[in-house]
Amino acid sequence: MPAYSPKPLSAAKAQLIRSLVKQKKERDQERAFVLEGEKPILELLASDAMALLALVIGETRLAQADAGVQQILRRKSVPIHTCRDSVFDSLSDVTSPSGILAVVRQPAWDQQEILSRSSLLGLYGETLQDPANVGTIVRTALGFGLDALWLSADSADVFNPKVVRATAGGVLKLPVLYIKDVANLTGQGCALLASVPAGKTSRPITDLTNLPERSVLAFGNESRGLSDATLRQATVRFHIPVSQAIESLNVAASAAIASFYFRALSKQKQPAEHR
Secondary structure (H helix, E strand, O other), X not given: OOOOOOEEOOHHHHHHHHHHHHOHHHHHHHOEEEEEOHHHHHHHHHHHHHHEEEEEEEHHHHHHOOXXXXXXXXXXXXXXXXXXXXXXXXXXXXXXXXXXXXXXXXXXXXXXXXXXXXXXXXXXXXXXXXXXXXXXXXXXXXXXXXXXXXXXXXXXXXXXXXXHHHHOOHHHOOOEEEEOOOHHHHOOOOEEEEEOOOOOOOEEHHHOOOOOOEEEEEEOEOOOEOOHHHHOOOOEEXXXXXXXXXXXXXXXXHHHHHHHHHHHHHHHHOOHHHO
């Protein structure tokens, strides 16, 4: 199949991409975000090309005509644009741009279908501000086969470019949903397991050997933890024992350890043919 000849990127399209990179309001309005890098774009081309709204290739990268670029250029169903390297650099928010980016349609998830499952294990993040933490938690949840991640409305935007990079493409595969109140979960019959610092009201995670069929693990803000309102709705409070050499673990590390532990518990309850 002959390669497609990219069209010059217009000033209007360039400005739209800059707005998608910098402004959550624009991402919400357009229901789109920017994905940069050859590997995640090629993976998306293979798995869900219809999600790609446009591709942009810098002039130097286009001139190299390597295998990745050629594979992209053969996709005639996706509008492809090219631009000067200086323009591409202004579109990217990374120090060393890859020369290839995509405008991608935000995935839509059916929250009611997820919450209606007879067996469910998810995560809830409350007021998580660090994009790197949110991105790592998305990747962790996907890696351990969790059903979804819920975030409070004041958490970092999952389509922020820093979050998107940290997920390594996971943002397109794991349902991530924003809610105003954790009661949206407990009201649907989900047990809330709250991660807290060690104390009289919490139990070591290894003491928990039974997991409700429909459970959500809750993690709080990087400095303040979970709010009192959320803690009041928790079925149980647990902590991850650590050495006295440190005060606590990073929230993303805590989420990874808890996800691994509770996913293993949930699999112990499943019949062998469903594991």
